[in-house]
Amino acid sequence: MTYVDKPTVSNVVKFDDPNVKKVQKIKVMLNTGTDIYQGACKKRGSTLKDEYRKVAGIAYMDPKDMARLGVANWESVLVKSDWGEVVVYAAHSRDAPHEEMIFIPKGPWANVIVSPETYCCNDPTYKGIEATVEKSDKEVLLMADLMRSVYRKYTKNEKNVDELPSLGEMPVYRKK
């Protein structure tokens, strides 16, 4: 049972705004943290489901930034930082305006691009990370597929992990 299949996002991106200059890529500051949709989905346990990628594999962006990149709600963007890159959905942030700042709720997607650096203070730097955002035509991966392609724990010898069939939305294990 689920409460939402995806977060409600308003649609206020104006692609034809004459003041908006189209660009390929923008530089942003990345923040991560909790969000009510992510919290509810994660703790209910629905992490394998499509719902989890819609609530945690998502970058909440300023609508002006989205217009500059030419991405609409629920289209994919590639976010790159010094620590890695990941494909997530773009969506209009309900806290806008916050130009050149994006928010990705905590979860396996955000983890790929946040900094593990603790500066000897035990807490990694989850907020205020420099990143770039560009449009992408790739699909956002489901949680199990993302974990497989990022950490490759059980597919070390596989050459092309991304071409393996998807692990799907249900637990996969052999019953006795």
Add this chain to the structure above:
Amino acid sequence: MAYEEPITDYDHIVENCTCAFCGSNCDDLDFLVKGNHVVGVRHACRLGASKIMEDEDQRLKVPMMRDENGELQEVDWDTALDAAAELIANSVRPLFYGWSETSIECMKKGLKLTEYVGAVIDNQATICHGPTVQAVQNVGYPLMTLGEVKNRADMVVYTGSNPMNAHPRHLARYSVFPRGWFRQRGRFDRTLVTWDPKFSDTAKMSDIWVPFEENGDYGFCNAIRAVLKGKELKEDVISGIPKQDIIDLTESMKNVEFGALFFGLGLTHTLSKQRNIDIAIQLVQDLNAYTKWVLLPMRGHFNVNGFNIYMAYEMGFPYGVDFCRGYPRYMIGETTTVDLLNRKEPDVFLVIAADPGAHFPGGANMHLANIPVIQIDIHWGPSTELADIVLPGTFIGVETAGTSYRMDSVPIHMKSAIDPPETCREDEWIVNELYERVKKIKEEAK
């Protein structure tokens, strides 16, 4: 969201249950139970209700181990426990992480195991309010209980936290909306202030929103302290806030009867980390020269504070306690989980009631792909994708009773409402079983 019909199809109600989600530990929940399932929850917020009415598809029900192809396979309890004990007994630098979503009773057993094998024990504070704990050690802790805030506070400040998303009933139950002894009109008798760069959901309902710039918290709090001490502010705009606004805000903070400052991870996760909290605590200390102010960190998990209290009580240190020399040691950046993983030190990782797969930076998680991981949890999560042995626990506060500590350090008994699935075992039992089996292996090897 679509309208949902009220739930009428249930057998009985279990009253006064405690929510096992966030640090607000709401203990006024009613569970509607039908055939050993919770079909409805009254009084809980969206977060609490969704956790209690869990996703049955992903419930871990049987012990599992990876076979030689890396596929999870169901095994019996003895096999799984023996394999896990074998890993722990033969490891050089085991790390036991998690504990924040289980009971104090289970932590007790965990500490026994940790001490016996000389492991490191750590909890989620290491990735959330660790810097807060350090700051408290630096400059003190002007603490209160949430009941005092409810009865007395006429100004409530949230900074670096968004309770409408992370602790939804915090405002409703403890801080802003409830009517208290000295605040008979509830919300109307209180001023709600949010300091946050973002127009967050909490900021949207506040009376005053102070949008200082990103990473501006340190400068902003110091500016208020300067004004409090009667100093002249040299710049016109500080951390993005005009000078006059800072002076006005300081004046109104001085003139309340009882103020409460709540802060969250926005302060601990930015670059100045524990220094941000140092300043926030000192700000509250300075305000106390004029009137009563208190402060409290918004703790995330329902028992993350419990672990810190329990460890500090038993061992003298709040988290990241290392027993490799046979006595407890604690050193920030040295014996804490993310630093250990970054340095690729641990050779066995036991995760209980936590999800590093979902919450650790990828750079730290990379090491989990190289070492055996034992998971004790109730749901199939991102960590299961990295786990070699999976042991299904039970749900504290729903299926198993236990003790937890609220964010203001008030202990709360969480009762059980239904029976756990037959094939699952209580966390406490699992950890104790691991201890017994590790002990047996070690004794035999002597």
